[in-house]
Amino acid sequence: MKIELEKQASGPLKGIKVLDLSLLLPGPLCSMHLGDMGADVIKIENPRAADASRVMYKSELGVPGLFMMLNRNKKAITLNFKRPQAKEILFKLLEDADILLEGFRPDGMDKMGIGYDVLKEKFPKLIYCGISGYGISGKYVDYAGHDSNYLALAGLLHQSGSNPVLGGYQLADVGGGTLTALSAILAALYSREKTGKGQRIDISMMDGSLQFLSLYAGIFSAEKKVPEPGNAVLSGKLPNYNIYKTQDNRHVALGALEDMFFKTFLRQAGLNHILDALPISEENLKSIESKLTEFFGSKTLDDLNPIFQNEDSCLTPIRNLEEVVADPHLRDRGMILEVEHPRYGRILQFGSPFHLLGTPTNYRLHPPEHGEHNNDIYSKLGYSNDELENLKKERVI
Structure with a gap:
């Protein structure tokens, strides 16, 4: 413009x-x-x-x-x-x-x-x-x-x-x-x-x-322990709120934090077998993350475009500045x-x-x-x- x-x-x-x-x-x-x-x-x-x-x-x-x-x-x-x-x-x-x-x-x-x-x-x-x-x-x-x-x-x-x-x-x-x-x-x-x-x-x-640390300071205040770097609630711990690599060496951000959005994403992605494993718990965190890693690793950004277009999927491509402009x-x-x-x-x-x-x-x-x-x-x-x-x-x- x-x-x-x-x-x-x-x-x-x-x-x-x-x-x-x-x-x-x-x-x-x-x-x-x-x-x-x-x-x-x-x-x-x-x-x-x-x-x-x-x-x-x-x-x-x-x-x-x-x-x-x-x-x-x-x-x-x-x-x-x-x-x-x-x-x-x-x-x-x-x-x-x-x-x-x-x-x-x-x-x-x-x-x-x-x-x-x-x-x-x-x-x-x-x-x-x-x-x-x-x-x-x-x-x-x-x-x-x-x-x-x-x-x-x-x-x-x-x-x-x-x-x-x-x-x-x-x-x-x-x-x-x-x-x-x-x-x-x-x-x-x-x-x-x-x-x-x-x-x-x-x-x-x-x-x-x-x-910018207000969220984690609140957690620290309540739990009296330092949040684990790179593995706290919004920085890598949750499989439904994480970054994944695609087949064409790009990355996507999955931000489906709420249960309703994560279920929408899973249905759009055809990952109904993960739906059966919900809700997310400490016991299945790594298992769900592994399945998502495998899924995204088999898809290109173009493959994922229909999911990007879904209003409630909370999946977005990670863009470079040329794409942002x-x-x-x-x-x-x-x-x-x-x-x-x-x-x-x-x-x-x-x-x-x-x-x-x-x-x-x-x-x-x-x-x-x-x-x-x-x-x-x-x-x-x-x-x-x-x-x-x-x-x-x-x-x-």
Whole structure:
């Protein structure tokens, strides 16, 4: 699906201004969601050290795919916080800003003289959100880390199996960082409506990741024993909720957790002999799994297609990204789309997952070039062309 960019903002956050100092994945994805909801997002980068995602994973034509995926609906300016003049410029930008988002280490903004304690005195209505690995307090506050570290310490990698594996996606960054920050920002905006006061939001990607173990923590609390990695109730123990390999070296996910769905699957598959062995118990777990393994090992994905099409079978093919991008359901939902970029032509985008039917999200701005909106935004702050040229020469912007 190719869409045309709209000219004006709409959505539930129309009129909200966001300054985004974050880089790479968690923060930029969060600010893009805010932009999709109608917020006016200004992405701020160092004039000589742009967001690294601008140079990562480029196509043969030079299209920075990762940056394109994370930065629509934003304007981009440059500002070097190591220069004294930068603080004055930031303060001007903050005069009518609602949200400041950053992803530095907990003391990073303080070291630049623009930490929350400084900003809250001048801008008491400002909502300041910092995304970091371990938060602004606790033993790990100064530790460096990445997605795997947060998942390891929060127990998620242990739960992945007897030989822990990385999931192949950034669960801590997106689930623990992006979406947790987004939820907190929206809550802070609502609170400000009632109190008139901004606040600091402390997002730890480790804290946010911990929530994904709520099911197993409940089991641990009740049984007082650590759930067995890779063999817990929803991670490999049950034959009716598991992954199987097909004859053509593909895989399928059987998610027939409830008895009614499992029986539907078995009837559709012609596995009536397993029906006779139900209900599932500790005694027949391995036997049923072995029979299902044998069944799937004798079938190709095409063979299984009639079962995939049954609404109550809970059997799905495990798709690769190329197949996902072609999914007609996701395209009908507006989740896979292309927009026109003035430099790179048609670019792939994931649509907004926030389907607000009364105040829908919209797409207005292509992912911006480095500093693309410097003249536009800084001139509105009162800087003349000569002043802007001087700021460029002094490497402030």
